[in-house]
Every structure is written in structure tokens, then in C-alpha cells.
Amino acid sequence: MIQKAVRMQIYPGYAAEYQKRHDELWPEMQQMLKDHGAISYRIFLDPETNYLFGFLEIEDEERWSETATTAINQKWWDFMADIMETNPDNSPVAQDLVKVFEL
Known part of the structure; x- marks a missing residue:
């Protein structure tokens, strides 16, 4: 198992909408x-800064990297682009985080 952590950011005032969209995550996604x-x-979510911290456990890094090219993921990026910082292709601006401690 591989653990990954990322930081992203939503725009101010969109915490409730971000939560709603994830509560209703599409079954195909x-x-x-x-x-x-x-x-x-x-x-x-850190509500003071609007930073999001994602923590994932995945089976395989190469297989996981293929998510970016799926049609459903690109549709999701387009759907989320109005409420968070994104790159030109609508992928979230994400910074990988480095693990410094585990118990």
C-alpha cells in the first residue's frame, strides 16, 4: 500500500459547495x-485558509496516475473548476506533501 498526501485550495466562500459536491460524488467517479x-x-478542510488536505492509500502509483486521463475524471475537474484553484486543464493545483511522522 502506498500513502499519498496533497494540498489543494478552494476559493473563499465555497466550503459548503465543495462538501455538497463530494457528498453527492458521482457513482461512476x-x-x-x-x-x-x-x-x-x-x-x-482548513476553514481558516481554505486549504484542502487529501490523504490517499493506493495500490500502485502507475495505475493511480492513469486516473488523470479518464473521461470521468476530466469531467469531474471541469465540474469543480469554478470553486477551486486549477491548472489550465482544470486539474486542481495540487502540491504533494511529505510525510514527516507516523505512529
């Missing part, structure tokens, strides 16, 4: 994540 080796995926 959930299935794609599982099909590409996601064992678990959690996202936490």
Missing part, C-alpha cells in the same frame, strides 16, 4: 477511483 487502486481517500 467512485468506481473509477476504486478501479485505479484507491483503497481509501480522505479530504480535510
